[in-house]
Amino acid sequence: MKAFLVLVFLAAVGGAYYYWFYRPAHTVLEVCYVLPATLPLMDSPAEVRAQIGELHSGERLQVFSRTRNWAKARTAGGREGWVESKYLLDAETFAGGERLLKQVERVPAQASGSLVTDSALRLSPSRQAGIMGNLAAGEPVEVVGRRVVARPAALSEKPTEAAGEAETPREPERDVWYLVRRKGQAGWLIGRYVSLKVPEEIGAYAQDVNLVAWLVLDRVQDNGARIPQYVLADRNETQDDDFNRIRVLTWWAKRHHYVIAHVESNLNGYFPIVTGISNGVPVFRLRLMDQNGRKLQKVYGLLGTVVRVLGTVDGWESDALPSAPEKPPRGRRDKRQASRSVGRDRMTPSGTRSDWVPSKEPVFAGRG
Numbered sequence: 001m002k003a004f005l006v007l008v009f010l011a012a013v014g015g016a017y018y019y020w021f022y023r024p025a026h027t028v029l030e031v032c033y034v035l036p037a038t039l040p041l042m043d044s045p046a047e048v049r050a051q052i053g054e055l056h057s058g059e060r061l062q063v064f065s066r067t068r069n070w071a072k073a074r075t076a077g078g079r080e081g082w083v084e085s086k087y088l089l090d091a092e093t094f095a096g097g098e099r100l101l102k103q104v105e106r107v108p109a110q111a112s113g114s115l116v117t118d119s120a121l122r123l124s125p126s127r128q129a130g131i132m133g134n135l136a137a138g139e140p141v142e143v144v145g146r147r148v149v150a151r152p153a154a155l156s157e158k159p160t161e162a163a164g165e166a167e168t169p170r171e172p173e174r175d176v177w178y179l180v181r182r183k184g185q186a187g188w189l190i191g192r193y194v195s196l197k198v199p200e201e202i203g204a205y206a207q208d209v210n211l212v213a214w215l216v217l218d219r220v221q222d223n224g225a226r227i228p229q230y231v232l233a234d235r236n237e238t239q240d241d242d243f244n245r246i247r248v249l250t251w252w253a254k255r256h257h258y259v260i261a262h263v264e265s266n267l268n269g270y271f272p273i274v275t276g277i278s279n280g281v282p283v284f285r286l287r288l289m290d291q292n293g294r295k296l297q298k299v300y301g302l303l304g305t306v307v308r309v310l311g312t313v314d315g316w317e318s319d320a321l322p323s324a325p326e327k328p329p330r331g332r333r334d335k336r337q338a339s340r341s342v343g344r345d346r347m348t349p350s351g352t353r354s355d356w357v358p359s360k361e362p363v364f365a366g367r368g
Contacts, residue, residue, distance in 0.1 A: 027064065032073070032088040034059040035133050037183075041081035045070035052081050057184075061088070093130035096123045101186040104144045104179065110213040110233075110242075110271045111143035111178075113196035121187035125149045125177035132187045141194060143213075144186075145179030145271050148240045202230060202249065202258065209234040212243055215275050217282040217302050220251050227251045229302070231284050233273060243269040246286065250305045262300075262307035270316075278321055287316045 034055045041053035045067055053075075055061070061073040061083070071088060074080045089097075100123065117137050122129040125147045135141075151173045176191035198206045202214065213233040219226040229250050233243035246269070248262040268289045275284045282302040289295055297313040299322055311322025 029065065030063050031091045032061050032063050032071070033091070033094040034061065034083075035087045035089045039083055039087050041075070041079070041083060043081060045082045049082070053079055055083065063088070089132060090130075093123055093132060096130065097132045097185065097187065101181070101184070104181055104186050107144045107181075107272050108215060108274060109142035109144055109181070110146075110215075110273060111196045112140065113143070113194050114138050114140045115189070115193055116195045117193055119189050119193040121180075121185070121189060123187060125175075125179075125188045127152060127175075129188070133185065135182070135189070139182065141178075141180040141182045141189070143178045143194065143196070144181050146191070146242050147177050147179070147188075148174050149177055151175050201228075202232070205232060205247070205249065205258070205260075210237055213271070213273060215273055215284065217248070217275055217284060218277075220253065222251060222253045222256060227253075229282075231273065231275070233269065241268045241289075242271045243267065243273075248300075248302065248307050250302070259305075261302075261305050283310065283321070285313075 034057055037057050039055040040051045041055055042049045043052045044050075055075065060076055061071075063071045063073045064080075065072045066085060069085055070082050071085045072080065072082055073088075115135055115137050119135050120131045121133040121135055123132055124130075126149065177188045178191045178194055180187065180189050180194070196212075198211060199214075205211070211232060211234045214230045216228040217231055219228050221227075230248070232247045232249065234245050234247075235242065236244045244267050245263070245265045246267065247260050249258045250261040251257075252259050267286070270287045270289070273284060273286060275282070277283065278301070283299060284302075285297045285299045287295070288298055295314075295316050297316060297318065299310045299313065301308050301310050313320050313322060
């Protein structure tokens with residue numbers, strides 16, 4: 001009987017230990033992912049602690065317990081230790097970030113620049129959205145999208161100057177957000193935190209305009225150098241569209257400088273601008289919205305130094321080409337004939353073409 005009571009006592013102690021100590025320490029509370037490029041794995045959250053390992057960005061961790069600033073976690077290899085909680089990303093936000101990166105990984109950069117201040121990279125264009133990382137001032141980013149969002153009421157409200165003064169209805173203040181890509185990650189930043197840089201060779205074309213993007217169409221030879229030819233986009237500050245005017249710069253090899261080969265204004269344009277090659281001809285397409293709110297794409301070809309409108313395509317998602325562009329004009333007569341045809345072609349879509357090849361040229365852009 002005495003032995004039985006001892007066994008019962010030991011079982012009770014073991015059960016209590018398991019319930020109160022072992023299980024809480026080994027029950028997975030959540031799955032998280034490492035945020036920075038490297039993260040020390042420590043033996044304790046105490047002030048005196050030692051590093052026992054190093055984790056890397058995107059590494060999956062099982063979290064067993066948390067303190068105010070630390071989390072006890074286990075790696076995929078079974079190693080346990082403590083990490084600072086602020087460097088962990090919850091599974092839902094991590095999955096959302098992976099989906100966002102997949103959506104934009106093939107989108108050509110519309111701009112490039114760097115941060116002017118430390119900033120949070122968010123999952124969506126909202127100050128309340130999940131944070132996927134904290135970027136430091138000076139870190140380079142590529143801009144692949146833009147959105148204008150109403151600022152939260154708490155940030156937009158301003159006190160009236162006098163009690164009882166009638167409030168004048170006004171449009172809520174708004175924030176411009178950039179969708180950016182950097183180091184295998186994508187997310188949203190407040191636009192004013194990003195400073196865009198204009199390539200030196202076309203800096204003169206950024207003066208007195210709000211230059212928002214330019215992309216390399218192709219490159220031409222001049223005294224052994226390969227000179228890029230560009231499509232540029234700028235925006236009227238009073239409008240919410242991503243761009244309202246485009247210019248095409250071609251290189252005049254005889255005089256060794258750029259000339260404006262094409263200008264088109266009064267556009268309601270939206271990113272991304274896409275470049276490519278079709279039948280050996282540099283082409284680019286613009287996402288536009290007409291006065292009735294209809295979405296369409298306008299497709300252009302650069303034939304030598306002449307820009308020709310190839311036609312339009314309904315919607316923004318199609319990769320169809322309106323028509324195969326002709327080969328670039330060679331002689332002076334061919335160029336004059338091509339020039340006369342600019343603006344006359346308004347062809348309808350003829351189906352998806354297999355000869356559309358996205359441009360592999362690097363893409364740059366200018367001030368936001």
